[in-house]
Structure formats: structure tokens, C-alpha cells
Amino acid sequence: MSLRRWITVTLTVSACLTPLAALAEPAFLAIPLGTSGGLYEDDLSSYLLAPKGSGDFLALDAGTLMAGLRKAAQLGSLDGIVTPADGDLIPAAAMLQRHIKAYLISHPHLDHLAGLVINAPDDAKKDILGTGPTIDRIRDHLFNWQIWPAFGSEGSGVLLGKYRYVRLVPAVAVPVAGTGMTVEPFALSHADGYPSTAFLVSANGAHVLYCGDTGPDAVEKSDRLQQLWRRIAPLVRTGALKAIFIEASYPDGTPDTRLFGHLTPAWLMAEMHVLAAAVDPAKPATALQGLTVVVTHVKPSMKAGMAASARIMQQLQSRNDLGVHFVLPEQGRRLAL
Amino acid sequence: MSLRRWITVTLTVSACLTPLAALAEPAFLAIPLGTSGGLYEDDLSSYLLAPKGSGDFLALDAGTLMAGLRKAAQLGSLDGIVTPADGDLIPAAAMLQRHIKAYLISHPHLDHLAGLVINAPDDAKKDILGTGPTIDRIRDHLFNWQIWPAFGSEGSGVLLGKYRYVRLVPAVAVPVAGTGMTVEPFALSHADGYPSTAFLVSANGAHVLYCGDTGPDAVEKSDRLQQLWRRIAPLVRTGALKAIFIEASYPDGTPDTRLFGHLTPAWLMAEMHVLAAAVDPAKPATALQGLTVVVTHVKPSMKAGMAASARIMQQLQSRNDLGVHFVLPEQGRRLAL
Numbered sequence: 001m002s003l004r005r006w007i008t009v010t011l012t013v014s015a016c017l018t019p020l021a022a023l024a025e026p027a028f029l030a031i032p033l034g035t036s037g038g039l040y041e042d043d044l045s046s047y048l049l050a051p052k053g054s055g056d057f058l059a060l061d062a063g064t065l066m067a068g069l070r071k072a073a074q075l076g077s078l079d080g081i082v083t084p085a086d087g088d089l090i091p092a093a094a095m096l097q098r099h100i101k102a103y104l105i106s107h108p109h110l111d112h113l114a115g116l117v118i119n120a121p122d123d124a125k126k127d128i129l130g131t132g133p134t135i136d137r138i139r140d141h142l143f144n145w146q147i148w149p150a151f152g153s154e155g156s157g158v159l160l161g162k163y164r165y166v167r168l169v170p171a172v173a174v175p176v177a178g179t180g181m182t183v184e185p186f187a188l189s190h191a192d193g194y195p196s197t198a199f200l201v202s203a204n205g206a207h208v209l210y211c212g213d214t215g216p217d218a219v220e221k222s223d224r225l226q227q228l229w230r231r232i233a234p235l236v237r238t239g240a241l242k243a244i245f246i247e248a249s250y251p252d253g254t255p256d257t258r259l260f261g262h263l264t265p266a267w268l269m270a271e272m273h274v275l276a277a278a279v280d281p282a283k284p285a286t287a288l289q290g291l292t293v294v295v296t297h298v299k300p301s302m303k304a305g306m307a308a309s310a311r312i313m314q315q316l317q318s319r320n321d322l323g324v325h326f327v328l329p330e331q332g333r334r335l336a337l
Numbered sequence: 338m339s340l341r342r343w344i345t346v347t348l349t350v351s352a353c354l355t356p357l358a359a360l361a362e363p364a365f366l367a368i369p370l371g372t373s374g375g376l377y378e379d380d381l382s383s384y385l386l387a388p389k390g391s392g393d394f395l396a397l398d399a400g401t402l403m404a405g406l407r408k409a410a411q412l413g414s415l416d417g418i419v420t421p422a423d424g425d426l427i428p429a430a431a432m433l434q435r436h437i438k439a440y441l442i443s444h445p446h447l448d449h450l451a452g453l454v455i456n457a458p459d460d461a462k463k464d465i466l467g468t469g470p471t472i473d474r475i476r477d478h479l480f481n482w483q484i485w486p487a488f489g490s491e492g493s494g495v496l497l498g499k500y501r502y503v504r505l506v507p508a509v510a511v512p513v514a515g516t517g518m519t520v521e522p523f524a525l526s527h528a529d530g531y532p533s534t535a536f537l538v539s540a541n542g543a544h545v546l547y548c549g550d551t552g553p554d555a556v557e558k559s560d561r562l563q564q565l566w567r568r569i570a571p572l573v574r575t576g577a578l579k580a581i582f583i584e585a586s587y588p589d590g591t592p593d594t595r596l597f598g599h600l601t602p603a604w605l606m607a608e609m610h611v612l613a614a615a616v617d618p619a620k621p622a623t624a625l626q627g628l629t630v631v632v633t634h635v636k637p638s639m640k641a642g643m644a645a646s647a648r649i650m651q652q653l654q655s656r657n658d659l660g661v662h663f664v665l666p667e668q669g670r671r672l673a674l
Binding site: 038039041042044064066067070088089090092093097108109110113114115117118119121122137140141142146147148302304305 | 375376377378379381401402403404407425426427429430434445446447448450451452454455456458459474477478479481483484485639640641642
């Protein structure tokens with residue numbers, strides 16, 4: 001085989017196995033502040049995201065903030081982001097006040113909000129973005145002077161106005177103030193129609209999809225995931241979608257009646273197959289090859305503790321007939337996407 | 338001096354300096370699950386308490402549960418409490434489900450409740466005790482299907498009924514089901530009349546007083562602390578009161594207008610002087626000698642982090658002209674009281 005022909009064959013095979021996303025330079029930096037789906041109060045869903053090279057992050061959910069920022073500082077993940085220009089705050093505090101510019105809240109369950117509420121007195125002014133039902137519940141039940149002071153821009157009683165509530169409309173992209181990113185929300189179904197949200201975050205022609213808690217369409221009797229897969233399929237096809245964050249809360253074998261609006265590895269793979277068919281109906285088996293899927297919200301077990309995550313990852317890998325690149329995020333550890 | 342006279346003098350001096358409580362055997366075991374007044378989501382107010390030798394604890398507030406139980410297990414503080422009879426749960430989980438029999442909630446601010454809400458799905462059936470305003474807000478704003486499923490025994494929608502709400506009436510002692518203890522609540526003022534509570538917990542003729550967040554009477558324009566000191570003065574006098582848990586959230590120098598219903602070391606000492614005068618009007622200077630006061634709810638600083646606690650303790654000691662035995666609790670570390 002000539003060198004020229006060898007290169008051509010190799011590149012052709014690579015192109016079949018690897019989407020453009022995996023060949024390209026990373027476009028985003030993510031820092032997980034909390035990764036689990038309950039139980040331990042210091043590791044609840046929250047992921048910082050910024051375009052590569054930017055120090056202006058948004059937080060996707062806010063279950064744990066300061067405990068995760070402390071861990072990130074210990075791991076060196078805030079190096080080069082928090083600088084002497086941020087003053088004499090401890091690094092975690094500087095990151096909270098100066099470099100988290102906005103919160104995108106997928107749904108108002110407390111495991112996605114507790115850190116934001118607890119840390120509000122020490123936070124800086126910024127926006128909280130969510131769909132109407134999410135913002136309403138934060139306003140009415142948390143920042144309401146009953147459970148916590150009214151730090152928001154709406155509500156009854158004296159309004160402290162530290163947080164401006166920004167109501168997102170499904171399928172309408174808007175800029176996230178203070179960052180170089182836009183967000184487009186999509187409705188998800190999280191048990192009995194409880195409103196959850198997926199966020200498509202975009203910057204410089206690259207995208208990340210973050211899904212809040214969701215059940216599978218078949219169990220939720222919904223087509224919301226299917227619609228979402230159709231919307232993002234073109235971005236997967238071109239390699240512009242750098243990663244999907246999506247949950248796998250419970251292990252395989254959990255009965256559908258005990259999912260409470262969550263996914264198992266089997267259900268997540270079933271949904272990935274729907275996405276694959278939307279990306280390439282002719283060759284779905286290779287449509288998601290190498291696509292990064294960050295596995296969120298694994299529920300620690302009362303018998304195994306955090307070891308539940310390893311089990312979920314094993315189950316996902318054993319079913320992974322699409323070549324998806326599953327990643328288990330680690331609290332405080334940078335992810336280049 | 339004869340031996341007999343030396344012994345007599347020594348015992349007399351000791352009796353003047355040391356209340357009976359300090360001479361007696363410990364009557365309670367406390368395990369702090371969270372000690373700080375904010376910022377870090379894994380160390381928020383919660384203290385387990387049981388009569389010495391009992392494995393049936395109540396939790397005084399529930400800001401952090403599982404993260405504190407994990408720490409307690411690491412430090413060996415659950416040894417001999419969690420036993421093989423508890424089955425194959427991890428020790429922290431066994432303690433949560435089998436050995437925490439009830440929650441006493443001082444007030445419904447989220448830093449005193451977040452752990453209880455987050456861990457509810459994995460908890461066992463038990464009681465939540467609090468005054469009416471506390472129970473109402475837990476029911477209406479947290480276990481309400483909007484922020485979290487309705488795990489309580491009251492509310493609208495389907496009630497899961499895992500927790501029975503028990504409404505306490507000020508100055509009326511009632512048994513805490515599942516434990517050998519009774520509790521008598523007292524109203525406290527926590528900024529602009531926000532309702533907080535002190536709990537006098539009693540077993541076998543011994544007592545512990547736990548105070549929820551409170552401002553000083555002078556700032557709150559209230560006499561609630563004064564009334565409380567009068568009520569417990571006889572118990573201090575006889576040595577039956579083993580400890581007071583009370584807050585010192587902010588350092589000295591914090592303006593009264595920025596206390597938000599909290600105490601400083603100076604204000605805490607001022608309140609201790611009121612207590613001392615109630616215990617022994619003739620000799621207040623020695624009335625609290627050796628009394629254990631557990632200092633709770635120190636607010637970590639954005640500049641110093643958890644080092645804020647050392648500063649508060651230093652300020653307290655420098656003002657401690659009553660010989661009070663101030664103790665800084667450590668998450669997960671046993672306290673014999």
C-alpha cells in the first residue's frame with residue numbers, strides 16, 4: 001500500500017469512527033461542583049461551563065456550590081481562572097462572586113437548588129434563568145422570607161433584588177448576561193408532568209446540551225426527548241455538539257413504576273438509539289461514535305454509598321453498542337469538552 | 338494544715354469553682370453533624386443527642402445529615418451505636434434510618450432543614466417536632482410537591498406520610514417518641530420577630546438546652562432570652578443542666594444593624610451575664626463557673642473560610658469573666674455532656 005493510499009484509508013476509517021467533535025479542539029471548559037443524585041449534601045447537581053479560555057462561567061443547576069468550589073480549588077481547577085485581580089477572597093469565594101455569572105436551573109427540586117439558596121447571602125448580583133414554573137417556585141417557596149430571605153427580583157415583602165429572575169421560553173435562544181454564551185431551553189418530563197428543562201448552551205458555533213432530570217419518553221408517555229433529539233441531531237451530525245449531560249439515576253432492574261421520572265442505563269441507551277436514528281437514519285450504529293455523554297445524577301445507594309456510580313457506568317458500557325464516549329464526572333475536576 | 342482540713346478546704350474551693358454538672362458523670366452523648374452557620378453545604382447546623390448509653394437519638398435541627406454522618410462514621414463516632422443488628426446498610430445510612438428517631442427543628446430557615454429534605458427519600462418513618470410556624474412552613478414550602486415530594490403527614494395533594502408533624506406548644510414538655518427524652522420548647526426572636534425556638538431536652542433528671550438562631554434581647558427588643566434564662570436558672574444551680582448549645586454567628590465589631598437576628602461573642606457574654614444573675618443574684622461572677630456552652634452556627638468568612646471559628650472562640654475566651662466552659666463542636670466528633 002502506498003503511503004498516500006494508507007493515509008487516505010486511515011483517515012476514511014477515522015472519519016467513520018470519530019465525529020468531527022472528537023477531532024476538534026475543545027470548545028468549552030466544564031467544572032462539576034456536584035455530581036450525585038441525592039443523599040450526600042455536599043455533592044448535588046451543579047456544573048460550571050464557559051467557552052474555552054473565558055473566565056465567565058454559568059452554572060447548570062446549583063445543588064452544591066461552595067463545597068464543590070472548595071474541592072475544585074483543592075484540585076487546582078480554579079488556577080488561572082481566579083487570579084490576584086479577584087482580591088483577597090479565598091479562591092472558592094472569588095469563583096462564586098466573580099466568575100459564576102448566572103444560574104440556569106433545570107427544575108425546582110431542592111437537590112438542584114440548595115447550594116444557591118444557602119450561599120445567596122454571600123453571592124454577588126447575577127441572573128437566575130429558568131422556565132416560568134421553575135422561577136415561580138423559587139420565588140414562592142424559597143426566596144420568600146419564610147424559608148429564606150427574598151433575594152430575588154420578584155415576590156412579596158421587601159425584595160433584596162440580588163438575583164434577577166429571567167424567564168426562558170422553550171425553543172427561544174437568549175444571551176446569558178455576563179457570559180459569551182446563549183441558552184435555548186427545551187421542556188422535559190420528570191414524573192407526572194413535573195416540569196424539567198434541557199438547556200442547549202452555545203458559544204462560537206459550538207454547543208453543549210445539559211438535560212435536567214428526565215424520565216424516558218415511553219414511561220413518561222411523552223415525546224419531549226424525541227423532539228429534543230430531533231432538534232440537536234444536526235449539531236451531532238456536524239460535530240458542533242461537544243457533549244450531552246444526561247442522567248442515569250438508578251441501576252438497571254429498577255422497575256419502571258419506581259423510576260420517579262428518572263433514567264436507568266438501559267433507558268438512557270434506548271434514548272441514545274432514538275438520537276442515533278435522528279442523526280443518521282441510514283447508519284444509526286455509527287452516528288454517535290465518540291460523542292461525549294456526561295453521566296449525571298447517579299443516586300448513591302444506602303448499601304453501597306457512592307460506589308453506585310461505578311455500577312451504573314459498568315451497566316452503561318456493557319450496553320454501549322453505539323460507541324458513545326460515556327464520562328463519569330468527578331466533583332471539582334475539569335472537563336475539556 | 339491537717340490532711341482533713343486540707344481536704345475540706347480543697348473541696349470547698351472546688352465546689353465554689355465547679356458546678357455539680359462538671360463533677361458528675363456525663364448524662365448525654367452528642368454527635369455534631371453540622372456546626373457552621375452557612376456557606377459550606379456539608380456542615381450546616383445539626384446535632385444528635387441521646388441519653389448516655391442509649392442508641393436512640395433525636396436530631397436538633399437538620400441542616401446537614403448524611404455528609405455529617407459519613408464524617409462521624411470515619412471518626413469512629415458511630416461505633417457501638419450502629420451494630421451488625423442494623424443489617425447491611427453503610428453505617429451512615431444505618432444511623433439515619435435506625436438511630437435518629439426524631440427531628441426537632443428550631444426554625445424553618447433552609448440551613449437548618451436542607452439535610453432533612455434531601456435525605457427524606459432514604460429516611461425511615463419518624464416524627465418532625467417544632468412549633469406551629471415551623472411545621473406550617475415545612476409543610477407549605479418544602480414537602481409540598483413543588484420543591485420536594487410531600488413526605489409529611491399534612492398538606493395538599495397525595496401525602497406520603499413518612500414524617501408525622503408534631504406541633505409543640507411553648508413551655509409544654511412532651512415525650513419525643515422513640516427516645517427516652519422529653520422536650521420543652523421556648524420561643525426565641527430571630528430578626529423582626531421571625532419565629533425561632535429553644536429546646537430543653539430532658540432525660541433521667543438531666544437536661545440540655547439547645548437554642549436555635551437568636552438575636553440578643555436588646556437588639557431584638559424582646560425579653561425571650563431573659564425569660565428562658567429565668568426558666569433554666571434552677572437547673573444550672575443544681576447542676577442538672579449539662580450544657581447549653583447557643584450561637585455566636587458573627588465576630589465582634591459587627592454592627593447591631595447587621596446582625597440579622599444573630600449573636601456576637603460580646604452579645605453572647607452579655608446574655609450569659611443575665612443568666613448568671615438569675616442563677617445566683619448574690620454571686621453572679623461564679624454562678625456559671627464550668628458550665629459547658631457549645632458554640633454553634635459560626636458563619637464561615639469569604640476571606641478566612643472556616644478559620645472564622647477560631648477567631649470567634651478567641652473573642653469569647655478574651656471576654657470570658659464567668660469561667661464558662663466554651664466548646665467549639667467538631668463535625669462528627671462525639672461530645673460527652
